[in-house]
Amino acid sequence: YAQNYPVKPVHMFIGFPAGTSTDILARLLAQKLGELWGQNVVSDNRAGAGSSIAAAAVAKATADGYTLLYNSSAQSINPSLYAKLPYDTLKDFVEIAPAASQPNLLVVNPASSIKSVADLIAEAKAKPGQVNFGSAGVGTGTHLNLEKFKLMAGIDVTHIPYKGTPEVVTDIIGGRTTAYFAPITAALPFVQGGKLRALAVSGGKRTAQLPNVPTVAEGGVKGFEFLLWFGVWGPSAMPAALVNKIAADINRVLASADLREQYAKMSTETLVMTPAEFAKFVRKEIDDNARVIKAAGIQAQ
Numbered sequence: 001y002a003q004n005y006p007v008k009p010v011h012m013f014i015g016f017p018a019g020t021s022t023d024i025l026a027r028l029l030a031q032k033l034g035e036l037w038g039q040n041v042v043s044d045n046r047a048g049a050g051s052s053i054a055a056a057a058v059a060k061a062t063a064d065g066y067t068l069l070y071n072s073s074a075q076s077i078n079p080s081l082y083a084k085l086p087y088d089t090l091k092d093f094v095e096i097a098p099a100a101s102q103p104n105l106l107v108v109n110p111a112s113s114i115k116s117v118a119d120l121i122a123e124a125k126a127k128p129g130q131v132n133f134g135s136a137g138v139g140t141g142t143h144l145n146l147e148k149f150k151l152m153a154g155i156d157v158t159h160i161p162y163k164g165t166p167e168v169v170t171d172i173i174g175g176r177t178t179a180y181f182a183p184i185t186a187a188l189p190f191v192q193g194g195k196l197r198a199l200a201v202s203g204g205k206r207t208a209q210l211p212n213v214p215t216v217a218e219g220g221v222k223g224f225e226f227l228l229w230f231g232v233w234g235p236s237a238m239p240a241a242l243v244n245k246i247a248a249d250i251n252r253v254l255a256s257a258d259l260r261e262q263y264a265k266m267s268t269e270t271l272v273m274t275p276a277e278f279a280k281f282v283r284k285e286i287d288d289n290a291r292v293i294k295a296a297g298i299q300a301q
Contacts, residue, residue, distance in 0.1 A: 002241040005065055009040040012232075013058050015051025015071045017164045020136070021183035022051075025100050025230055026070035028262060032253040043070075047164070050074050050139050050300065052085055055233075059087035063237035065246060068096070072230050073141045076285035080293040081139035082300045089286070094238050095278040097250040098231040098271035100263060103203030104145050104181040105188070106216065107196040109172055117200050117219025120179060124155035131157040134168035134180040139300055142168075144289060145181040145202055145226045147296035153221050172196060183228055184209075185266040202226040207267040229271060229285075231278060247275050 012030050016022040023045060030041035046054035051074040061067035069075075079089045087093075106117065114120050124131045135143035138161045146159060160177060162168045165186045171177040173195050181202055188209060190196040200216045201207050204225040216224040232250060234243065253259060254270040263270060273281060292298075 002239065002245040005242060005245055006037050006039045008066065009042055010037070010066050010068060011042050011044050012068045012070050013054040014043055014045045015047065015054035015069070015074060016045070016136075017047040017166075018045055019166050019186065020164055021102065021185040021228065022070065022072045022230060024185050024266070025268065028259065029070065029099055029232075029250070029253065032256065032259055033249060036249055036253055050078055050081065050137060052078050052082065052087075055089075055093075056086040058233065059092040059235060061235050063235040063239075065234060065238060065242045067235070068246070069093070069233040070099070070230065071233065073144075073228055073285065073289075074139075075231070075233065076282055077139055077141065077144060077289045077293070079286055080290040081298065090283070092236050093233040094236050094243055095275055095282055096232045096234055096243055097247040097275065098229060098273050098278050098281065099250065099254065100268045101227045101229040101271050102184050102266065102268040103201045103207065103227055104142060105184050105191065105198045105210075105213070106179060106200040106202065107172060107182050107187055107191065107198055108179050109175055110194060110197040111175070112178070112197065114178070114199070115197070117214070117216055117221065120199060121153050121155055121220065124153075124157050128156040129158055131155075132160050132178045133157045134160050134162055134171060134177045136165045136168065136183075137161050137163065139293070139298055141226075141228045142181050142183065143298070144292055147298065148226055148292055149181070149216065149221065149224065151292075151295060152224050169196070181226075185268060188266065208264065209267045231271075231282075243275050
């Protein structure tokens with residue numbers, strides 16, 4: 001069965017709206033897998049509740065490999081964020097393969113007087129609670145990135161949760177919100193077009209697309225690092241042979257020069273692990289996120 005898979009279209013559920021980093025990267029992978037398999041891989045956006053709507057649909061799906069979940073780090077955040085999820089993250093899914101990781105970009109309006117991380121911290125310290133920070137929703141990776149930044153920089157800012165990244169970006173361009181840790185895939189075109197000013201990269205190193213933009217750590221918050229990551233899951237009852245076949249095909253697609261080049265343009269790196277390594281990675285992330293969520297007192301709304 002695994003050898004001949006797939007013999008019909010595969011549905012890939014995406015936990016976030018169109019135009020988000022998760023969506024852009026999922027569609028790219030779906031297209032490449034479709035070419036490899038000679039079958040349509042249908043991208044199906046089921047946004048809402050921090051990606052748990054899409055996850056719930058996949059958890060209950062037939063475990064034949066024709067319904068997959070493409071999700072972000074949200075998959076490892078939700079268990080600590082929601083008191084009750086319609087599924088058990090550890091028991092109802094099998095980790096198939098990670099796909100990518102990317103930093104966030106700390107952005108402000110180009111007309112803002114804030115020109116660096118140090119300026120932002122100084123402003124937040126001078127006016128506690130008066131600097132507005134957007135996020136793509138309570139408990140999303142962009143929100144956790146902000147909370148980690150607040151804890152490590154020792155600042156108090158006002159968090160404004162939005163429906164998703166496009167809405168936050170619109171409000172920063174419109175001058176209604178001060179700052180945002182924006183997923184780089186979504187923010188890069190606006191930075192390059194002069195509509196947003198990038199203050200820093202959230203990862204541990206600078207990005208080739210914006211070599212002059214320092215990391216948050218270089219900007220003064222020593223030891224700071226935060227990455228968004230993405231991966232593919234299936235319902236837990238999927239046969240191991242099928243999980244391994246899909247994982248091998250995903251890794252094959254990720255290794256192609258063409259995909260790597262497209263990823264590089266978006267400051268995104270491929271992540272390659274076996275299903276067992278990915279499962280271990282996800283469990284560690286669940287523990288790490290639980291600590292930040294508890295320290296920041298975040299609760300889903």
